[in-house]
Amino acid sequence: MSLTLAIIKPDAVAAGNAGRIVAHLEQGGFTLRAIRMTRLTEAQAGEFYAVHRERPFYGELVEFMTSGPCIPMVLEAADAVPALREAIGSTDPAEAAEGTVRKLYAESKGRNAIHASDSDENAAREISFFFSESDRISTAG
Numbered sequence: 001m002s003l004t005l006a007i008i009k010p011d012a013v014a015a016g017n018a019g020r021i022v023a024h025l026e027q028g029g030f031t032l033r034a035i036r037m038t039r040l041t042e043a044q045a046g047e048f049y050a051v052h053r054e055r056p057f058y059g060e061l062v063e064f065m066t067s068g069p070c071i072p073m074v075l076e077a078a079d080a081v082p083a084l085r086e087a088i089g090s091t092d093p094a095e096a097a098e099g100t101v102r103k104l105y106a107e108s109k110g111r112n113a114i115h116a117s118d119s120d121e122n123a124a125r126e127i128s129f130f131f132s133e134s135d136r137i138s139t140a141g
Contacts, residue, residue, distance in 0.1 A: 003033060003136075004080035005126040006088075007115040010068035013037075017105045018071055021114060024101060025075060028087050034074040034131045040066050048129055051122075060110065072130040081123050084116045 006025070008018050026032065040048070045065040052058045077083045089100025091112055096103040106113040117123035127136075 001076050001078055002080040002120065002123075003074055003076050003127060004084050004117045004123040005115075005130070006073050006075055006084060006117075008071040008073070009111070009113055009115060010064065010070050011107055011111040012105050012113040013069050013071060015105070015107075017113065021101055021105060022073070024104070025084075025087060030075040030077045030080070030084065030087070032073060033076050034127075034136045035071060036073075036130070036135075037069050037071050038130075039069045042066050048126070057110070064110065074127050074131055074136055081117055081120055085118070088114050088116050 008021050012018060012021060022032065022035075042062060045062040046053075049058065049061055049065070052061060075084060087100060089096030089102040091102070092109040093102045093106035093112060094109075096106070101114050102112050117126050
C-alpha cells in the first residue's frame with residue numbers, strides 16, 4: 001500500500017461535488033488517511049505549483065487555485081499514484097474515460113475538478129506540503 005495526494009479543486013467544491021468525489025474514490029478502493037478544507041493564498045499556490053512556473057498556464061492556475069476553498073486529502077491504495085491518476089481520468093474531461101472523476105465532475109481542461117500527484121516522489125512532497133506526519137491516520141498498530 002502507498003499514499004498519494006489529491007486536491008478537490010475550487011470548481012468542484014463550489015459546485016457541491018466534494019462529497020461525491022470523496023465517495024467515488026472510496027468506492028474505487030482508496031482509503032482516506034487525511035483531509036482538510038483550506039483556501040490557498042497566492043504564495044502557497046505559487047509554491048505548490050512552482051514546478052510549472054515557466055509554463056504559460058502557471059498564472060491562471062495559481063489564480064484558479066486561490067479562487068475558493070479546496071480540499072487536499074491523502075489517499076492510500078495499492079500503487080496509489082497510478083491508481084489515482086487512472087481513477088481521475090485525462091486532464092481534459094472531453095478525453096477522460098467514462099466513470100472517471102473528471103468525466104463526471106470537471107467543467108473543462110482548466111477547471112478539471114481534481115489534482116493528483118504524478119509520481120511517488122511528488123506525492124511525498126505534496127503530502128508534506130499540506131499534512132504533518134501526525135495528521136495522517138495509519139492502519140498500523
